Amino acid sequence: MELNFVWLINVAALLCGWAFVFWFLKRVNEWYYVGRVGKVAYPPLPPGDMGWPFLGNMLSVMKCLRAGDPNSFIYNLVSRYGKTGIYKTHLLGSPTVIVCTPELCRLVLTNEEHFEPGYPKSMSLLAGRKSLHNISNVEHRLLRRLITNPISGHQAQAIYIKHIEEIVINSLDEWACMNKLFELFTEMKRVIFKVMTHVFMGSVNDSTFSTTQNLFYDYFEGLLSKAINIPGFTFHKAFKARKELVKILQSILDKKRMRAKSDDEHEGKKDMMDLLMEVEDEDGQKFVDEDIVIDEMLRTTNLFVVFREAKVDISMNGSHTIPKGWKVLVWFGIVHMDPDIYESPQDFNPSRWDTNIKAKRGTFLPFGAGSRTCPGNDLAKLVITIFLHYFLLNYKLKQLNPKSPLRFTMGLMFEDNCLAEVTKIP
Numbered sequence: 025m026e027l028n029f030v031w032l033i034n035v036a037a038l039l040c041g042w043a044f045v046f047w048f049l050k051r052v053n054e055w056y057y058v059g060r061v062g063k064v065a066y067p068p069l070p071p072g073d074m075g076w077p078f079l080g081n082m083l084s085v086m087k088c089l090r091a092g093d094p095n096s097f098i099y100n101l102v103s104r105y106g107k108t109g110i111y112k113t114h115l116l117g118s119p120t121v122i123v124c125t126p127e128l129c130r131l132v133l134t135n136e137e138h139f140e141p142g143y144p145k146s147m148s149l150l151a152g153r154k155s156l157h158n159i160s161n162v163e164h165r166l167l168r169r170l171i172t173n174p175i176s177g178h179q180a181q182a183i184y185i186k187h188i189e190e191i192v193i194n195s196l197d198e199w200a201c202m203n204k205l206f207e208l209f210t211e212m213k214r215v216i217f218k219v220m221t222h223v224f225m226g227s228v229n230d231s232t233f234s235t236t237q238n239l240f241y242d243y244f245e246g247l248l249s250k251a252i253n254i255p256g257f258t259f260h261k262a263f264k265a266r267k268e269l270v271k272i273l274q275s276i277l278d279k280k281r282m283r284a285k286s287d288d289e290h291e292g293k294k295d296m297m298d299l300l301m302e303v304e305d306e307d308g309q310k311f312v313d314e315d316i317v318i319d320e321m322l323r324t325t326n327l328f329v330v331f332r333e334a335k336v337d338i339s340m341n342g343s344h345t346i347p348k349g350w351k352v353l354v355w356f357g358i359v360h361m362d363p364d365i366y367e368s369p370q371d372f373n374p375s376r377w378d379t380n381i382k383a384k385r386g387t388f389l390p391f392g393a394g395s396r397t398c399p400g401n402d403l404a405k406l407v408i409t410i411f412l413h414y415f416l417l418n419y420k421l422k423q424l425n426p427k428s429p430l431r432f433t434m435g436l437m438f439e440d441n442c443l444a445e446v447t448k449i450p
């Protein structure tokens with residue numbers, strides 16, 4: 025009897041100890057980050073949960089990502105703290121505020137004075153000191169113009185249409201000739217990568233292409249890893265891949281410069297003009313219909329969040345403060361799935377774009393907003409349009425384990441593959 029009592033006391037003490045450790049650990053981040061600024065902040069900090077020491081809420085985010093439903097992380101915050109559209113949390117090693125209403129997303133994205141890019145350390149380091157995210161606003165404007173001009177607008181894009189069509193048609197034919205199940209996402213990534221390689225590097229031979237592609241995958245994997253540059257870590261592999269990629273690009277550029285010197289410039293111009301004429305005369309109308317589908321695709325599958333950092337303490341519409349130095353996550357995927365904005369948002373319904381839904385500012389932000397709006401948006405839409413055009417007209421797809429549009433996009437990014445067979449319509 026006495027032994028039982030001692031045993032009970034031990035178990036109770038253990039449980040209390042465990043509950044205390046749990047309670048204590050759950051508050052460390054709150055004390056450390058919020059305690060320092062929260063008392064003086066006016067208006068108050070947004071509601072939310074700072075998670076565990078070091079880890080913050082990363083485990084919850086990873087769980088939602090793996091389940092193919094990243095937005096459920098936000099829905100969870102909404103159910104706990106109400107639909108405030110702004111929440112504090114701790115992600116990727118930093119205290120963070122998430123904004124997820126059209127007004128707040130736009131406010132952050134267009135306010136260059138108070139918000140700067142705040143991408144995780146791994147991304148910043150891998151992008152390099154002179155990348156668009158790591159330079160001054162003046163340098164950014166100059167570099168951006170250099171990147172945007174060759175890939176934006178009808179005229180610039182006309183140059184690529186033929187090559188993109190060629191890549192897409194060849195790839196679709198190759199898929200159809202396989203006559204067996206293949207990993208759809210792996211192959212789609214190859215198509216997209218082929219197009220991008222062509223746009224940015226010109227035509228390259230097969231071996232350079234596959235080396236570049238493998239290096240790029242290693243690089244991509246490192247973007248959201250812990251920035252530990254020690255052999256064996258993902259980041260180290262990504263860093264090495266970056267060095268190799270720079271070498272390859274450098275040698276391609278050198279060769280191009282040499283060739284440009286000896287080329288007949290007039291011939292080059294004539295080719296370009298021919299392509300422009302062809303596009304205006306014959307193909308100008310061809311792709312218009314898919315444009316609407318594309319918006320619905322971007323709405324339903326858009327996974328991207330954009331990272332910023334507050335340069336000063338900022339009051340958001342007078343209701344909450346974002347403290348200086350905190351990261352800001354502009355989570356516009358939630359805006360695209362808001363039933364107050366899009367009726368039955370989970371439904372893939374291209375005809376919803378027949379009404380003038382775009383008129384509401386900030387409700388459709390797949391490419392961001394403000395001075396850092398995606399410069400590749402025209403090109404991205406062009407590639408999707410061409411792919412859809414040929415695919416829908418000439419091919420049939422049988423998916424073994426079909427995915428929702430969201431999981432489909434995630435597959436492109438996170439290797440969540442899906443088996444498919446493609447046949448050509450006779």
Ligand code: HEM
Nearest residue numbers: 156168328330390391392395396397398399400401403404
């Ligand atoms: C469906 C495809 C794409 C989506 C949804 C997308 C989305 C975005 C978004 C949301 C941003 C804003 C980031 C920020 O504000 O910090 C962005 C920036 C950027 N995107 Fe894209 N993008 C796509 C395709 C492309 C392509 C094809 C290219 C290259 C040709 C590209 C190049 C860039 C660059 C260089 C930036 C940085 C711009 C800056 O900081 O000024 N994107 N993209």
